[in-house]
Amino acid sequence: MTLASTDPGLLCGSEGYQRCAKIFGEAGTVDAYLQFEAALAEVQGRLGVIPGQAVAPIRAACDQGKLDLAKLRTGSLAVGYPIAPLVAMIADAAGPHGQWVHYGATTQDVMDTGMVLQLRQALSGVLNDLDRTAHLLADLCAAHRRTPIAGRSKLQHGVPVSFGYKVAVWLDQILRARDGLSEALSRAEVLQFGGAVGSLAALQGHGMAVRRDLAAALSLREPDISWHVSRDRMVALASAVAALVAALAKMASDIAHLMSTEVGELLEPAAEGRGSSSTMPQKRNPVICEAILEAARDTRHVPTVVLEGMLQEHERGIGHGYRERTALCRAVQQLAGAVTLTNELVSGLEVNAPRMARNLDMTQGLIHAEAVMMQLSERLGRLKAHDILHRVSHRVASTGTRFEEALTVEARASLPAQADILAQQIEYAQDMIDLVLARIDTPESRPERARVAVD
Template identity: 30%
Template sequence: MSSQSPARFGGSLTTKENVVIPRYESAELTAIFSDRNRMELWRDVELAVVRAMADTGELEPSHVAPLFTREVIIDDEFVELVLAREAVTNHDLAAFVDVLQETYDTPAARFLHFGLTSSDIVDTALSLQIVGAMELLLDAVDHLLATLRAQALAYRATPMLGRTHGMAAEPTTFGAKLALWALALDRERTRLVRARAQMAVGKLSGAVGTYSNISPALEASALSSLGLDPAPATQVIGRDRHAEVITALASTAAMIEGGALEIRHLARSEVMEVQEPFAPGQKGSSAMPHKRNPILSERLCGMARLARSFVIPALEDVALWHERDISHSSVERMMFPDAFQLVYYMVTRFDRLITDLVVHEDSMERNLANTHGLIYSQSLLLAMVRTGLDRDAAYRIVQEATTRVLAGDGELGAILAKDARCPLPAAKIEELTSLDRLLVNLDSLFGRLEALKGSTWTSI
């Protein structure tokens, strides 16, 4: 067996670790998680340690100067050399160190990876990748927040039917619906920022994290130059941090899924209150020319399922044997690139969807009118109770009237006005069946929305 290629027995001979198909890829994220960038970060971490050793006097600066007077470029050729070397070592970081030392071709190269273990480099570089990906995602989230806020204010006073259990309830406004999505996304942003902070750490504490060959002061100095803080660790950084990132991503995906699902419902033919944008030349169905299906919303709902699928393996990565094993490694090679690609795609496409959404205010008005006053049933019930009528008795009177409305006998207010059991005068019934009266207190919600500007995110 020893004569066989290591790739047959689990080697990682690949130049593309993320498996999201090109249809959903962000070029920026692909670059962040590419082999080239990963190895550039490995090089940067190695050099940061050597520089810190020279700065603290642990190494004579002149002995390591050649490492800083010449830059080793991590290009496709370098990556291929590492992959070829890995076919021999069956260890990606060891192969990288071998090639890096050979490329420098100076005695100073012997101080690369001096006193370090592989996870010092790999985990620290992974933190830098995750932080970079999170910053890209947060920029997109900020843009989506600004879009939601602008659209919420634009439709602040656009009344529509509220629905519970899919049934007509009381009215709301389309702006209120969008405002709640914006506030939910702001909470997701808080989770993402917190997860990013948890990952802005590295470790250079050696084989089992005991600083046997690297001092805590040297670790702090090297990590500071990389923009990271030291993390207490075993041989690896605790995977609870990584799990927090994945759960924050999945939660963000779930928030977007909620909005996309609502758009799908509102776009149904019998509702027709919103529609996804439909470009000239676009076809909704290969068979039925009239179709304008909510395909983007459906796609976003499907992608949220994939984003959630990473939560369980991320949590299972937390428990490792003793000071470390590598059961988490294979998971993370695919999980982080794919999870970030999925959620970034969802955020940017949902932004486009909200920007270009077609809102049919006339359909919203029609659907409100088609309830024939059922939306005022609670107001009428409470007014009867205020007159001193027993609540259950009042409930039964209104309920019987709503049954007649559903049977096509007329408007709820008019039916109650003719019911001798109803203690409300006709003028009071007319006052209570006012749409504006039910929406008068939404200013509080929009006040919360307006307070977001300039507080937790950057407006555009």
């Protein structure tokens, strides 16, 4: 983390964010462009489109160590894009054979394909990290599948669930969002190579063969037609990135609330100085959760930015390229950092099961009102049972009477043993938990578990 006012706090120091910062940084970007130019020369030489003897000098020249990056920056400022000055440098370094560099290509071919190569590298790392996320959450779920906690509706106590059920809800959405990202990335891993306006006219009949072999050389799929102005794949990818960060942030939001002093059911991992206040020494702030939430808020606009890129004029649009690239690459960095922080959060999460149990009884037993209502409805009907339980709830709330006492007065009914009624309500969700865990291989075998705090 630096002290720059534009750096996103805790997020920018995370391993995932830093890894993607290198991929999308100056060196990583230039490397992606050089990879394109080297592969293009090799393919065209093999097909006889350019002289075979030109290939080795061009490949040797596609070396960032041989470039004058300061001169390239100056040239990019003059031209507006880095490709023309980059091609000139490669050509100069390749000597007499340099005239065959970039043959039949256009600037956007290089920049779009380069971005695809960078996105693949960055998101492959994110997807690998998400495998660990899934296993950590599966372990947490399995460890607490019958740990009672208040299920909350509109921030109010609803009915009891298990903490494992809550974790399974997080995991289910994260798994779907991960799969959505994987699918969107697969659809976006497509070569861009069409020349001028995408028609491959410059290669005079060799274009389709070059495009086919270039896609294979870069391990990308070949499109049916050039996509200079068809940005739907990038829109789908941006949406998948934003959805996944939001799925992580939903979990972070729940954890932050459960960390509040009045609730006290969870704590972020402890670390020296982490989450401390500059003026309140007693505080342990949910700073990891905060960073994940800010990442979600910072990326939710990205699909809109990229969607605007679909509104392009004719065969080459104006005023879209840098906006799309900047928004999408920054969003991937935010996602990568959020995943790193999520893994830190979940692997060290402190679960206070005794506090969860105490909070369940905070409303004098009212959390069991729905279960009792459903039992009474079997002989009284649901509407009448609901009316009775509404009066019981009012008596408990206004007088502080225990739920079971008020139930006896209002309904002449008795409350089943709390342990039994609690276990029943938690048990009903176990099949759903099993369905979520079935999408993860043997979560119980994983060694990392959340710690249970002593209240």
